[in-house]
Amino acid sequence: MKNIPAVLEYHDRTKHRPSRYAASLGYMDWATQPDPFRRYENAPLIALKFNDNTPPYHLLFEPNLLPEAPLCIESLSQLLRYSLGLAAIKSHGGSEWALRCNASSGNLHPTECYLILPPIAGLNESTSLTHYAPKEHALELLYRYHESIGEDTFLIALSSIIWREAWKYGERCWRYCQLDAGHAAASIRISAAMLGWECTLIAADSSEISALCGLDQCARYDVHERESPDLLFQIRRGTLNKPSLPSLIESPANRLSHSHHHWPILETIDAATQGSYPSPIRLKQKRRTPPPSKSSGEIVLKRRSAQMMDGSSITMEQFRQMLDASLYCQDTADVHFVLFVHRIEGLEKGLYICIRDPDELQSLQNAMDPAFEWFDCTEGLYRLQKGDYRGAAQMISCNQEIAKDGAFSFGMLCRFFESLERDGAIGYKNLYHQCGMIGQILYLEATSLGLSATGIGCFLDDEFHALLGLQDQRYQSLYHFTIGRAVIDMRIATYQPYTH
Ligand SMILES: Cc1cc2nc3c(=O)[nH]c(=O)nc-3n(C[C@H](O)[C@H](O)[C@H](O)COP(=O)(O)O)c2cc1C
Known part of the structure; x- marks a missing residue:
């Protein structure tokens, strides 16, 4: 029952009540608005190609019907385009903003995505750690491993930059980061299903996800803009080896805001909820195939x-x-x-x-x-x-x-x-x-x-x-x-x- 009192305290404290909303600045501090796009210095950017050929939506729910796409740069591009990519640009009154395939509280998009990929023609010659850059629809190459991950299978890790949501929502924002991570996870599942790919949640330990992606390399991040590990997925079947990083890779993260507001409870709840991710309880019923619909x-x-x-x-x-x-x-x-x-x-x-x-x-x-x-x-x-x-x-x-x-x-x-x-x-x-x-x-x-x-x-x-x-x-x-x-x-x- 370790840390459960911390969870109960955070949960109660961040309830909105008619007389008092959960603590936040209460106004939009535009001067500290975080950059919605994380980038890494010194990381080569590999552009992904577009592929607009996706199957009818209803067929995603017919088990084993869609053929398994090969693992190549085009299929990887499709996976990311239709999960975490930009979906539309909106403009009004002289300002312009991007919307993405995954919904996000306040359109603040705290969720970041890392992929550990085997060699793929046109992308990398050895097993690599990459970060998805949605604005460019490209992968940033963060590290080339000496070890192999296996063949025809890869890992996707999701993490949250809690500051992005804290900027607007204060103490309740940790809840929104987790909901957003769930939205991103389902987006990846759906996009994998379009390719006939299996997407399996791995019950990993938070520290393992951090180490895999280098999120624990504190020197690479501004102290207020660190990323908290969320979820790890294996995409496609196959024997998988998790490669390891050196203690410091040479790609510091971009700075998202020049100054920050501090909400200590966010560090407490985030620290309290690290650990071994639970193996899910599965539903007894399965969804039926819906009637035919668009692509x-x-x-x-x-x-x-x-x-x-x-x-x-x-x-x-x-x-x-x-x-x-x-x-x-x-x-x-x-x-x-x-x-x-x-x-x-x-x-x-x-x-x-x-x-x-x-x-x-x-x-x-x-x-x-x-x-x-x-x-x-x-x-x-x-x-x-x-x-x-x-x-x-x-x-x-x-x-x-x-x-x-x-x-x-x-x-x-x-x-x-x-x-x-x-x-x-x-x-x-x-x-x-x-x-x-x-x-x-x-x-x-x-x-x-x-x-x-x-x-x-x-x-x-x-x-x-x-x-x-x-x-x-x-x-x-x-x-x-x-x-x-x-x-x-x-x-x-x-x-x-x-x-x-
Ligand atoms: C966890 C979560 C909470 C949200 N809460 C609200 C809300 O309370 N009110 C609202 O109008 N929209 C809410 N939204 C919708 C977001 O504002 C919306 O997803 C975001 O502006 C991006 O627009 P899009 O969904 O069209 O891509 C929420 C979305 C998420 C994912």
């Missing part, structure tokens, strides 16, 4: 967060398909959905729960308000109470109207205390990763259906728990979400990235 690449690039919703309804089939899509990430069994149903044809307005691990039914019933009706709507969906929850949804989502104007919005209610007991303090990180992965998949599924979504990191934690009658830490909501039809802001112009 997967088009859907990934089109995915955008709605900033306003038009208040229209969606069909029951669309709703069920969205719930089913969340089963794609099999290692998300700790997450249930508590839904505010506003406008779904054939489903009464009200408060619902979708139980994604059927074994949890009794435990959830015991933890929640005994007055709930638990009317069985089949396939794990239960109505808790009829009624108009639009006002409650908006209020709980820090008064954001998207939560009431969507067809439905929901909170991701996680098996909390038991997960921490089972996995230790790093289980807290893993719960956010589960929620983020689900979020990214739901964004894509909504896009495939012609709908839109928005992740909601800003919500009043205990107001939501009180509404459900939750009185302890058995379940906690860690991420909120809304799905409906977006109103497009015509004042904002959109351009294709990478055209220059």
Whole structure:
């Protein structure tokens, strides 16, 4: 149970409350705005080629149907382009900003990506450590190993620059970094699936990820801009050897801000949640193949967060398909959905729960308000109470109207205390990763259906728990979400990235 008190303290302290939001500057300090793009000095930049030939989206969910692409520079380029690459350039009022395939809280993009690759023609002659540079769609070559990694397989590591989110969100930002890492992880999984590649989460120790990527080489980073190790994936099957770095590689990281604001609790929570990453509990049900849809690449690039919703309804089939899509990430069994149903044809307005691990039914019933009706709507969906929850949804989502104007919005209610007991303090990180992965998949599924979504990191934690009658830490909501039809802001112009 080491470090669990630190997790519980951070979690409670960073809850938004109606009378007081979690501590942050409370204004945007433009003078210290961090550079959204990490680069390394002295690292040769290898441009990646474009390949726009991606399979239909629905085929990603047919097991073993898509042929396995060979490991070459073109396929690697596709993997990164459709996971962490730029998806659009937006401009308005003289300013311009890039949006990426992976959603990110405040578009601040704390997640960085490292690849340990075998020799690949046109890229490197020996096993190499590389860093993905999304702005250039290129790989920075950080180190050439003397050892080999194996053949036809490689490693991807994700890390977070917590300062990027702290700049705007202060103490609550560590939560957003973890959700963002989950979004990035699911983006990589989906992009690997487009290539028919397996993407396996490795239950590595945080210190191992740091050592593999050189994140522990403190001299290369500004003290406030260090990267915290998140997740490690093996891509494609094959015997793998993890090569090691010398104690200092000669590529210092760029400086992201010239000065920083300090939030000591962020160091405490980050230190408390290092360790051996848990082996996931898998869901019992699998997602069904969705109806035919457009090319997967088009859907990934089109995915955008709605900033306003038009208040229209969606069909029951669309709703069920969205719930089913969340089963794609099999290692998300700790997450249930508590839904505010506003406008779904054939489903009464009200408060619902979708139980994604059927074994949890009794435990959830015991933890929640005994007055709930638990009317069985089949396939794990239960109505808790009829009624108009639009006002409650908006209020709980820090008064954001998207939560009431969507067809439905929901909170991701996680098996909390038991997960921490089972996995230790790093289980807290893993719960956010589960929620983020689900979020990214739901964004894509909504896009495939012609709908839109928005992740909601800003919500009043205990107001939501009180509404459900939750009185302890058995379940906690860690991420909120809304799905409906977006109103497009015509004042904002959109351009294709990478055209220059
Ligand atoms: C973890 C997370 C939390 C978010 N929270 C909010 C939120 O509370 N309100 C909101 O309008 N958008 C929220 N968003 C959406 C982001 O602002 C959006 O992803 C970002 O601006 C990039 O735009 P894009 O998703 O269209 O690429 C959130 C996104 C993520 C991933």
